Amino acid sequence: MTLDARTRPVVDTADHLTPDAMAHAQRHLTRKAIAELSHERLVQPRPLPDAPGFFELEAGASTYRFHAHRHELQHWVIDAWSITRELDGTIVDLDVLDLVASLHAELGLPETLVATYLEELSSTLASAAWKRVHRTETVQDLLEADLPTIEAAMTEGHPAFVASNGRIGLGLEDYRAFAPETGSDVHLVWLAVRRDVAHLSLGEGLSEESLYAQELDAHVRAGFDERLESLGLDPRDYLLAPAHPWQWDHKLAITFAPEVARRDVVPLGPSPDAYRAQQSIRTFYNVDRPERHYVKTALSIQNMGFMRGLSPRYMRATPAINDWVHDLVEGDEVLRGYRFSILRERAAIGFTGGPYEQLAARTPYQKMFAALWRESPHDRVGPGERVATMASLLHHDASGRSLAAAMIAASGLDPADWLRRYLDAYLAPLAHCLWKHDLAFMPHGENLILVIRDHVVERVLMKDVGEEVVVMGDRPLPPDVERIRADVPVPLRRLSILTDVVDGFLRFLSADLVEEGVVEPGTLWSVAADSLHALLAEHPELAEAAERDDLFAPEFEHSCLNRLQLRNTLEMVDLADQADSLLFAGTLVNPLAGHR
Numbered sequence: 001m002t003l004d005a006r007t008r009p010v011v012d013t014a015d016h017l018t019p020d021a022m023a024h025a026q027r028h029l030t031r032k033a034i035a036e037l038s039h040e041r042l043v044q045p046r047p048l049p050d051a052p053g054f055f056e057l058e059a060g061a062s063t064y065r066f067h068a069h070r071h072e073l074q075h076w077v078i079d080a081w082s083i084t085r086e087l088d089g090t091i092v093d094l095d096v097l098d099l100v101a102s103l104h105a106e107l108g109l110p111e112t113l114v115a116t117y118l119e120e121l122s123s124t125l126a127s128a129a130w131k132r133v134h135r136t137e138t139v140q141d142l143l144e145a146d147l148p149t150i151e152a153a154m155t156e157g158h159p160a161f162v163a164s165n166g167r168i169g170l171g172l173e174d175y176r177a178f179a180p181e182t183g184s185d186v187h188l189v190w191l192a193v194r195r196d197v198a199h200l201s202l203g204e205g206l207s208e209e210s211l212y213a214q215e216l217d218a219h220v221r222a223g224f225d226e227r228l229e230s231l232g233l234d235p236r237d238y239l240l241a242p243a244h245p246w247q248w249d250h251k252l253a254i255t256f257a258p259e260v261a262r263r264d265v266v267p268l269g270p271s272p273d274a275y276r277a278q279q280s281i282r283t284f285y286n287v288d289r290p291e292r293h294y295v296k297t298a299l300s301i302q303n304m305g306f307m308r309g310l311s312p313r314y315m316r317a318t319p320a321i322n323d324w325v326h327d328l329v330e331g332d333e334v335l336r337g338y339r340f341s342i343l344r345e346r347a348a349i350g351f352t353g354g355p356y357e358q359l360a361a362r363t364p365y366q367k368m369f370a371a372l373w374r375e376s377p378h379d380r381v382g383p384g385e386r387v388a389t390m391a392s393l394l395h396h397d398a399s400g401r402s403l404a405a406a407m408i409a410a411s412g413l414d415p416a417d418w419l420r421r422y423l424d425a426y427l428a429p430l431a432h433c434l435w436k437h438d439l440a441f442m443p444h445g446e447n448l449i450l451v452i453r454d455h456v457v458e459r460v461l462m463k464d465v466g467e468e469v470v471v472m473g474d475r476p477l478p479p480d481v482e483r484i485r486a487d488v489p490v491p492l493r494r495l496s497i498l499t500d501v502v503d504g505f506l507r508f509l510s511a512d513l514v515e516e517g518v519v520e521p522g523t524l525w526s527v528a529a530d531s532l533h534a535l536l537a538e539h540p541e542l543a544e545a546a547e548r549d550d551l552f553a554p555e556f557e558h559s560c561l562n563r564l565q566l567r568n569t570l571e572m573v574d575l576a577d578q579a580d581s582l583l584f585a586g587t588l589v590n591p592l593a594g595h596r
Contacts, residue, residue: 159508525591
């Protein structure tokens with residue numbers, strides 16, 4: 001709320017929160033909720049015997065009816081137009097909050113967390129309404145778009161999580177300033193942090209001087225030095241750290257007030273460069289100088305099952321882990337053949353002083369003050385190439401058309417040929433990493449950057465390596481990389497592909513392309529199998545590992561994401577022991593099995 005010239009309160013009217021926009025958001029999220037909760041076997045819609053293709057779901061006093069198609073992997077595609085809600089014999093408006101609240105016991109949502117989860121759903125609805133009003137790009141508009149434009153245009157968030165845009169902590173002005181879909185320019189806050197209460201980790205070949213020289217022009221650094229000197233401080237006693245403007249305003253200047261007062265932390269000013277928030281919300285792309293690093297910052301808001309902080313202790317080894325993975329990938333002839341590579345997290349900085357870091361219990365207060373720098377894809381793009389987040393393949397515009405379908409049409413390729421090039425770039429390298437190196441990533445849509453030429457995927461760049469990568473074998477690791485080793489039972493190793501890739505991403509892509517008439521049912525799975533068979537045919541030395549981690553098994557354990565978030569929407573898994581945090585709901589029939 002602001003004041004006008006006569007000091008009367010001026011209330012933000014939130015003009016995106018209209019009946020029409022909210023009705024559309026409610027229909028969209030109700031559709032997704034029923035589909036994904038059915039996929040995870042939390043609800044069981046009943047077929048209507050006298051109406052082929054129609055189903056019914058009881059939720060408290062309400063009855064939902066809808067028309068749906070069911071695809072492989074128990075994937076539901078519900079026709080949004082068909083959903084009705086009946087209450088006391090009367091058709092009433094859809095209400096996803098009422099749906100979840102009525103079913104919370106069946107969903108495994110603890111009574112103490114129902115309100116928190118409903119708040120995340122409300123925030124997701126608000127975001128959907130804003131996008132409905134303000135994001136009018138068609139998929140044709142995005143065919144030649146650059147990375148920041150595509151990131152802002154995404155309307156879905158995570159394809160599986162129902163409460164995917166929770167962002168508890170952001171106000172209305174914050175939303176407009178920092179939400180990825182607004183496409184707003186953000187100027188990060190630079191802070192000076194006294195060396196004896198901070199730790200800067202640097203990747204191979206990078207020095208403190210070279211890092212700061214790349215990220216800040218000389219006159220900017222000189223201005224920072226002058227600021228410190230004006231306070232009687234020696235710039236040589238300080239490291240430089242970027243922070244999210246919201247984090248500085250709401251957390252660092254408050255929660256770390258004593259440290260700021262005694263000049264352990266000194267605000268220096270905003271970044272001259274403009275950044276844009278990526279879909280992961282706390283990661284920023286430099287739009288003024290795209291050759292400069294991505295910057296990932298701590299952001300103490302609650303979003304999709306976690307407080308989105310960054311742990312200085314956890315990130316200390318991040319550059320070393322990234323260098324190790326980079327060297328492994330670049331040294332592998334097969335991965336070089338696929339042109340698979342990673343965007344390294346090159347440096348990390350965290351505040352290590354103060355009372356919070358000294359506490360034995362792990363709390364969100366220890367994740368408030370840290371940042372990292374990740375390589376930008378800008379220098380990886382050649383003439384005629386562009387980059388886009390892989391999540392964009394699942395994007396649908398207001399007409400319901402997917403960007404993947406538009407890309408296939410624009411490429412002029414047969415859809416199966418287009419899919420083969422994409423899966424050779426994405427699926428086959430990940431399978432090779434599993435079979436050859438016991439190495440698994442978290443390869444969901446937002447963690448992959450596609451390099452595209454003539455609307456065809458040429459290769460992929462893997463990111464978010466430090467927090468997500470895992471080695472599941474007993475191969476030797478350097479001491480500062482040992483953190484990524486995990487003791488994963490053999491039956492669960494294959495889930496790094498079958499859950500994270502097949503069920504977590506390709507399930508949606510396959511259904512989209514079938515529903516739009518681009519491919520026949522089963523086409524994507526046949527092409528995926530061909531890609532894996534080609535890898536094994538060219539590298540028979542992988543056969544034993546491929547038999548152990550069998551991606552063609554008849555079925556696999558059904559690991560469920562929404563069940564995790566519903567169980568504890570504040571912290572859905574223990575990042576230090578993710579395998580033991582998983583929740584399963586029986587098994588899924590493997591769509592690759594028929595192509596052994």
